[in-house]
Amino acid sequence: MEVSEIIIAGDTPGLEWRLPVLRFAGSNPDAPSVYMQAALHANELPGTAVLHFLCQTLREAEAEGRIAGTIVIVPQANPIGASQSHFGELQGRFELGTRTNFNRDFPLISLSDRDTLMEDLKHFPATEQLKRQLLHMALGADLVLDLHCDDESLQYAYIDDAFWPEASDLAAALDMDAVFLSDGESSAFEEAVGHAWKYEMPGEKRSVLPGKLAVTLELRGLRDVYPDMARKDADGIWTFLAARGVVVDTNVSLPSFVGPAVPLDNIEMVRSPEAGTVLFHRDIGDPVVEGDLLATIVTRPGQPDGSVEIRAPQAGLIVTRVSDRLVRRRADLMKIACDLPSRALRKAGALED
Known part of the structure; x- marks a missing residue:
C-alpha cells in the first residue's frame, strides 16, 4: 500500500x-x-x-x-x-x-x-x-x-x-x-x-x-x-x-x-407543516400504508389544539428519520420509499440541500 x-x-x-x-x-x-x-x-x-x-x-x-x-x-x-x-x-x-x-x-x-x-x-x-x-x-x-x-x-x-x-x-x-x-x-x-x-x-x-x-x-x-x-x-x-x-x-x-429499487419521484419526503416538538409513532424499517400515523408535532404545548398529526401519504417503507426532536416549519422528517410516484412536486436533482 x-x-x-x-x-x-x-x-x-x-x-x-x-x-x-x-x-x-x-x-x-x-x-x-x-x-x-x-x-x-x-x-x-x-x-x-x-x-x-x-x-x-x-x-x-x-x-x-x-x-x-x-x-x-x-x-x-x-x-x-x-x-x-x-x-x-x-x-x-x-x-x-x-x-x-x-x-x-x-x-x-x-x-x-x-x-x-x-x-x-x-x-x-x-x-x-x-x-x-x-x-x-x-x-x-x-x-x-x-x-x-x-x-x-x-x-x-x-x-x-x-x-x-x-x-x-x-x-x-x-x-x-x-x-x-x-x-x-x-x-x-x-x-x-x-x-x-x-x-x-x-x-x-x-x-x-x-x-x-x-x-x-x-x-x-x-x-x-x-x-x-x-x-x-x-x-x-x-x-x-x-x-x-x-x-x-x-x-x-x-x-x-x-x-426495493425506486426512482426519486417515488420517494415521499415527509415534512413538518409547523414548528414544534416531534413525537414519532413509526421508526425506520417500518412498512406503512396510506393514512398511518407517522408523527405528532406539538406546536403549542399544553393547549387543547396544540398538536398536529402527520400521516403517510401512501404505502411504503420508512428508510430515514430525522434525529432532531425540535423542528422548524417544513423541516424534513422522513423519507419513505414507495411503489408509486409522490403527488408532491419535485425538482430534478438531489432530494435535500
Missing part, C-alpha cells in the same frame, strides 16, 4: 490542508480500477470506519498478490469540514465561509476535459481545490464509491439509472435495504462523475454505461459507527470487488438483491 498526501492551500496565511491518499497497485491492467472515499460530509463517519477495516483486508490480499485492479482510497475526504467544530459540534456538511454543501457544485465536465480540473489550482478557494482534486482522482477509475450516511437510517444507495440493474451486485453484496434510482441531474460528487462519463465526448450523451459505476452509499445513520457494522460492510465491499474482478477471491458468492 502506497500512502501519499495532497496539499491544499488554505484561504488565509499560514494555513494548508493535508489529504491522505492510499493506493493499492493492481497486477492486471484489464481489471477494473476503483476509487473510494468517505466523509466528504466530514461528520459522516461510518464510511471512514468501513474503509479502515477494508484496507486491512486489502493489505493482506496485496501481500498474497490478489489485487488485480488498482484501488485508490481516500478514507477522510474532507479535512476542511473536519476542522469546523463550533460550540462543541462538528459542522461537516456545509462550508461555513460560503454556506455551500461539500457534496454539491462539483464541476460538470466531459471526461475528455478531466485534466483541466488540475489547471491553475492555486487560483481557486480551498474547497474548490478539494473538489477538483477528488473528482480528478475519481475520473481515473471505472468504479467509484462515495461513502456517506443519513441521520437515522436504513442502509441504502443513490444509483443513477445509467448503472442499473448492473449495479444490483453492489446492493446485494452490502445487503442494502433499498436503492434510490437517481436522475443524474445534480452537481453532487457521484453525479458529476456520471456526467463526465455520459458526456465522454462533449455533446454526445450516453444513457447506458456498462462496466462503470458511480454511487453514493448511505451507510445507515450518523451514530452507526460500530466495529461489527463496519467489518460487515467492509466484507460486503470486498465481495463486490471480488465479483467485479478487482480482487481475487474464489470463495465469494453473490446473492440476488431483493430490496
Whole structure:
C-alpha cells in the first residue's frame, strides 16, 4: 500500500490542508480500477470506519498478490469540514465561509476535459481545490464509491439509472435495504462523475454505461459507527470487488438483491407543516400504508389544539428519520420509499440541500 498526501492551500496565511491518499497497485491492467472515499460530509463517519477495516483486508490480499485492479482510497475526504467544530459540534456538511454543501457544485465536465480540473489550482478557494482534486482522482477509475450516511437510517444507495440493474451486485453484496434510482441531474460528487462519463465526448450523451459505476452509499445513520457494522460492510465491499474482478477471491458468492429499487419521484419526503416538538409513532424499517400515523408535532404545548398529526401519504417503507426532536416549519422528517410516484412536486436533482 502506497500512502501519499495532497496539499491544499488554505484561504488565509499560514494555513494548508493535508489529504491522505492510499493506493493499492493492481497486477492486471484489464481489471477494473476503483476509487473510494468517505466523509466528504466530514461528520459522516461510518464510511471512514468501513474503509479502515477494508484496507486491512486489502493489505493482506496485496501481500498474497490478489489485487488485480488498482484501488485508490481516500478514507477522510474532507479535512476542511473536519476542522469546523463550533460550540462543541462538528459542522461537516456545509462550508461555513460560503454556506455551500461539500457534496454539491462539483464541476460538470466531459471526461475528455478531466485534466483541466488540475489547471491553475492555486487560483481557486480551498474547497474548490478539494473538489477538483477528488473528482480528478475519481475520473481515473471505472468504479467509484462515495461513502456517506443519513441521520437515522436504513442502509441504502443513490444509483443513477445509467448503472442499473448492473449495479444490483453492489446492493446485494452490502445487503442494502433499498436503492434510490437517481436522475443524474445534480452537481453532487457521484453525479458529476456520471456526467463526465455520459458526456465522454462533449455533446454526445450516453444513457447506458456498462462496466462503470458511480454511487453514493448511505451507510445507515450518523451514530452507526460500530466495529461489527463496519467489518460487515467492509466484507460486503470486498465481495463486490471480488465479483467485479478487482480482487481475487474464489470463495465469494453473490446473492440476488431483493430490496426495493425506486426512482426519486417515488420517494415521499415527509415534512413538518409547523414548528414544534416531534413525537414519532413509526421508526425506520417500518412498512406503512396510506393514512398511518407517522408523527405528532406539538406546536403549542399544553393547549387543547396544540398538536398536529402527520400521516403517510401512501404505502411504503420508512428508510430515514430525522434525529432532531425540535423542528422548524417544513423541516424534513422522513423519507419513505414507495411503489408509486409522490403527488408532491419535485425538482430534478438531489432530494435535500
